[in-house]
Amino acid sequence: MSITGPAGAPPETAAIRFVALLPAGWHAEISGLQENAAHLRIAAPTDTTPAQAAEAATGILSRPGLQGWQLVDD
Incomplete structure (x- = not known):
């Protein structure tokens, strides 16, 4: 999984x-x-579907400190 952010964001x-x-x-x-x-290499519980993983990642990226970052297909 990869995340990308705004220019200059560490x-x-x-x-x-x-x-x-x-x-x-x-x-x-x-x-x-x-x-x-x-x-990132993510390891989720075995019963996690790809849709659930994407939803979790998107939710994390909406949190303070990560706005402007987005999930990228690898």
Whole structure:
């Protein structure tokens, strides 16, 4: 999963905030950072559907401190 943000927004901070807001039972590893993008490996419970994962990610990105960041298809 990747998230991208506005120019000049630090991807390190966004990645840490995103990981901190994951639902209980979910785990993430930051797999790469670019100028305005963070790449994450997300592990969700086995019964999580792709739609549920996308909904959770979108919800996280709507939280304070992450507005302006968006989910990108890898």
